[in-house]
Amino acid sequence: MTEVSPSLGSRDPGASVQRLSGPRRDRAVALASHPLTLRLFTALILFSAWEYAGRVPVSAGFPGFIETMKAMAEMTADGLLVAALLITLQPLALGLAISAVIGIGLGIGMGLSRVAEWLMAPPFIVMQAAPMAALIPLLVFAYGIGLAAKVLTVCIMAMPVIVLNSYLAIRQTPASLIEMGRSFQGSKPQIILKIMLPSASPVIFAGLRLGAAAGFIGAILAELLITPTGIGDLITYNQSIAEYPKMYAAIFSVIALSVLFIEGLGKIEAAIFRREGRRA
Amino acid sequence: MKLFGYHVPMMTSLILWIALWEILGQSGAALVLPPFSAVVERVFEIVPTPTYLKALAITAEAYLLGNLIAIVVGVPVGVLMGRSVIADRLLLPWVNIFLSAPLSALVPVIMVLFGLGMTTIVLTVVLFAVWIIVLDARAGARGISPSLVEMARSYGATPWQAFSKIYLWAALPEILAGIRLGCIRAVKGVIIGQLLVSIVGFGHLFEIYSSNFLMEHFWALVVTLFIFAFAIAEGLGYLERRVEYYAASRN
Amino acid sequence: MTARARPAIADTPIIEVKNLSKTYEGGVEALNDVSLDVPQGKLTTLLGPSGCGKTTLLKIIAGLIPSTKGEVRVSGRMVTGPGPDRAFVFQDFALMPWATVLRNVAFGLELRGVGREEREAVARRHIAEVGLAGFEHRHPHELSGGMRQRVGLARALAVDADVLLMDEPFSSVDEQTRRKFQEDMLSLLSARGKTVLFVTHSIEEAVYLSDRIVLLSRRPSRVAEVIEPDIRRGDDPEAIRRHPAYLDTVETIWQGLKRYLD
Numbered sequence A: 001m002t003e004v005s006p007s008l009g010s011r012d013p014g015a016s017v018q019r020l021s022g023p024r025r026d027r028a029v030a031l032a033s034h035p036l037t038l039r040l041f042t043a044l045i046l047f048s049a050w051e052y053a054g055r056v057p058v059s060a061g062f063p064g065f066i067e068t069m070k071a072m073a074e075m076t077a078d079g080l081l082v083a084a085l086l087i088t089l090q091p092l093a094l095g096l097a098i099s100a101v102i103g104i105g106l107g108i109g110m111g112l113s114r115v116a117e118w119l120m121a122p123p124f125i126v127m128q129a130a131p132m133a134a135l136i137p138l139l140v141f142a143y144g145i146g147l148a149a150k151v152l153t154v155c156i157m158a159m160p161v162i163v164l165n166s167y168l169a170i171r172q173t174p175a176s177l178i179e180m181g182r183s184f185q186g187s188k189p190q191i192i193l194k195i196m197l198p199s200a201s202p203v204i205f206a207g208l209r210l211g212a213a214a215g216f217i218g219a220i221l222a223e224l225l226i227t228p229t230g231i232g233d234l235i236t237y238n239q240s241i242a243e244y245p246k247m248y249a250a251i252f253s254v255i256a257l258s259v260l261f262i263e264g265l266g267k268i269e270a271a272i273f274r275r276e277g278r279r280a
Numbered sequence B: 001m002k003l004f005g006y007h008v009p010m011m012t013s014l015i016l017w018i019a020l021w022e023i024l025g026q027s028g029a030a031l032v033l034p035p036f037s038a039v040v041e042r043v044f045e046i047v048p049t050p051t052y053l054k055a056l057a058i059t060a061e062a063y064l065l066g067n068l069i070a071i072v073v074g075v076p077v078g079v080l081m082g083r084s085v086i087a088d089r090l091l092l093p094w095v096n097i098f099l100s101a102p103l104s105a106l107v108p109v110i111m112v113l114f115g116l117g118m119t120t121i122v123l124t125v126v127l128f129a130v131w132i133i134v135l136d137a138r139a140g141a142r143g144i145s146p147s148l149v150e151m152a153r154s155y156g157a158t159p160w161q162a163f164s165k166i167y168l169w170a171a172l173p174e175i176l177a178g179i180r181l182g183c184i185r186a187v188k189g190v191i192i193g194q195l196l197v198s199i200v201g202f203g204h205l206f207e208i209y210s211s212n213f214l215m216e217h218f219w220a221l222v223v224t225l226f227i228f229a230f231a232i233a234e235g236l237g238y239l240e241r242r243v244e245y246y247a248a249s250r251n
Numbered sequence C: 001m002t003a004r005a006r007p008a009i010a011d012t013p014i015i016e017v018k019n020l021s022k023t024y025e026g027g028v029e030a031l032n033d034v035s036l037d038v039p040q041g042k043l044t045t046l047l048g049p050s051g052c053g054k055t056t057l058l059k060i061i062a063g064l065i066p067s068t069k070g071e072v073r074v075s076g077r078m079v080t081g082p083g084p085d086r087a088f089v090f091q092d093f094a095l096m097p098w099a100t101v102l103r104n105v106a107f108g109l110e111l112r113g114v115g116r117e118e119r120e121a122v123a124r125r126h127i128a129e130v131g132l133a134g135f136e137h138r139h140p141h142e143l144s145g146g147m148r149q150r151v152g153l154a155r156a157l158a159v160d161a162d163v164l165l166m167d168e169p170f171s172s173v174d175e176q177t178r179r180k181f182q183e184d185m186l187s188l189l190s191a192r193g194k195t196v197l198f199v200t201h202s203i204e205e206a207v208y209l210s211d212r213i214v215l216l217s218r219r220p221s222r223v224a225e226v227i228e229p230d231i232r233r234g235d236d237p238e239a240i241r242r243h244p245a246y247l248d249t250v251e252t253i254w255q256g257l258k259r260y261l262d
């Protein structure tokens, strides 16, 4: 997959701050160019802009940052927000777990067997390019408006990228590693378990991360389109009664949650694979 | 794959899947799955209708306009990030966040701010497409060989000249890769936008078909959309390979 | 005459290649009727123009790919697949990036089901032998190209095969490392009495290292000439490289190759 997530640029840190030397200066530069400092700084700029736009105001439906945060604090205090997030996470977790197990299994199978590849790769290639969201109304017809349709929504969004990544990852096992295994008379299962799977794991993991991102889109879409529950309910309800700060707070919280979740996955990925000198 | 010694092209398995679809549809096993042949008939029936053509025109307009905005904004921002450490430090974390954030949650915000119309759909397309365009343009601009940059400096190029005459071209393969991925995401964006707004373009048709349980119509619509999406993805992939072919001599 | 052209028959051949031909799917004819012997306990080099089929020949001997015609015998037994009597050293090292040096070196034994303690003890010994003691728990990306190839060599030595098949093992290693590595390899192999079949592009390397050089012609390749450089090893390496016999052999091969290239 061409979609990678590069980390913060590492081109000579502190290049923009020049002149004056000495240890104190160095420490100041190090602190100023620390990723966390920069992130806080850019967050400050973005949130100030948001607050400013809210005060102008650009629109009656655009509360400022502080107002939104107040609403969020309020909703957190009365437990509404956490309860809603937990409800949203239910189909998401189920759907992602199903997609991960089936998707990785299918992908590996396709990577190992030409017949499975021939049979399964084309539909998943089409699905990867297609707007799978268009199938949501259909899922509602088939499975009603309950949990099942939402779980399946998450699955159809998350599965293609997980399958295709796993499949390509297996296919891209370096030929010389497989030959190496064969030259030491490794059996087929040994070569799969000890060479192909470890070799594929960074790309499979990256697929899982992309699948999780797609799954979040699906979970929220399901709640907005099928039946408003969880965060989707908070968004649509507060929108309908024009409680915009609360609506924004709900959106902010679910985006923050997904960003934290996906960053967490990225951190795990880095921790596992950086020691080995490879990142997908 | 090889079958009885003959090379079987990969995409031929879709025929098998379609046959399976037809059998399942004929057997009436699933209520929501009409036979493929009936769906194809519907495709030819609904596509020439004014409603469909109007929806298609609206969707195409939103799609193209949204992509255009995403490119016009995304490429310069990406190149700027690739060439300026400060811009990179300030913007990169946010670009990465929005690249994988659940953007469907932001569509209601756009709906509140811009109403239930074209603007919302165009902005949804922009929102889905722009981040990967920025990121790939950035990658391309970072990869520009230092000697080319020196050259621009030594001839006293203004920043605009350097951007439009050098950086843009030197980073073209990556920029095009980003645009391709952006366009694929935009297809999803335009459909998600229309599903949520549901009174514009295909969103309206989806609403009508599904609320009246017109499964053949619904599937016909889905099939045409999937064909469009696949054709866009493959066509852009083909173009990109052509450009890569011509650009292979650079460096 | 410092280099004698002789028929490719040795006194005690350990590898016998008879009338070997290989045509790849798609019609590329890589080998055409190749016959050669590799003497036991000696270092034999395959030398030939790029793309002439050296890797193909080596992989057929290793049992990694099938031949189209002809046969290969190792210690008298027909080759039908990889076997414990042969170990391959790969041009691109073929190290597993996720495994430590220790696990990489022990991997051949691991695949054979040797218990962990035993195989790690063997691996440690060979790691020390190729000069990498202390690097057991590093990952390949932390090593230089030369060190990685040493890991590849240690892995091949660890399975204690009679024959080492090496495909351009020094091609991605810089000149200094290469020389040092060549010395180390020579002493290591002569001490063990291993048979080595070695592919290289470098005439100098071939002459310096080998007891016997097999010149292959352009694709579809045949054995063009077999040369046995008359060089006494054990001398000071620099002296060998300046020795007239060494220089003459290099010149002879160079002339020969030029002939087969046209």
Ligand SMILES: Nc1ncnc2c1ncn2[C@@H]1O[C@H](COP(=O)(O)OP(=O)(O)OP(=O)(O)O)[C@@H](O)[C@H]1O
Pocket: C024, C025, C026, C028, C029, C030, C048, C049, C050, C051, C052, C053, C054, C055, C056, C057, C219
């Ligand atoms: N798997 C394959 N399928 C088809 N043709 C192949 C395959 N592997 C090698 N060839 C062809 O066979 C010929 C011999 O290849 P081989 O790799 O054995 O050459 P070589 O002498 O090792 O070359 P080099 O010195 O460049 O390593 C080449 O023309 C190559 O293109």
Ligand SMILES: [Mg+2]
Pocket: C054, C055, C056, C167
């Ligand atoms: Mg070769």
